[in-house]
Amino acid sequence: MDEFWISLVTGFAFLCVLEGLLYALFPTQMQRMMAAALTFSPASLRRVGMGALVFGIALVWLIRH
Numbered sequence: 001m002d003e004f005w006i007s008l009v010t011g012f013a014f015l016c017v018l019e020g021l022l023y024a025l026f027p028t029q030m031q032r033m034m035a036a037a038l039t040f041s042p043a044s045l046r047r048v049g050m051g052a053l054v055f056g057i058a059l060v061w062l063i064r065h
Contacts, residue, residue, distance in 0.1 A: 023030050035047065
């Protein structure tokens with residue numbers, strides 16, 4: 001497996017660890033957050049998601065270069 005795939009799988013595993021940790025430590029707050037997300041329009045959620053995507057890509061690029 002080349003370095004790209006190892007990094008991708010490692011990043012996904014780390015994401016799972018962080019998300020699992022949040023649900024394990026703060027289940028009530030996570031439920032509230034999910035309920036609050038239902039009040040946002042799909043366009044607003046899409047903008048936040050795209051912002052997080054661009055930020056994540058930029059951060060990975062800065063770390064790797």
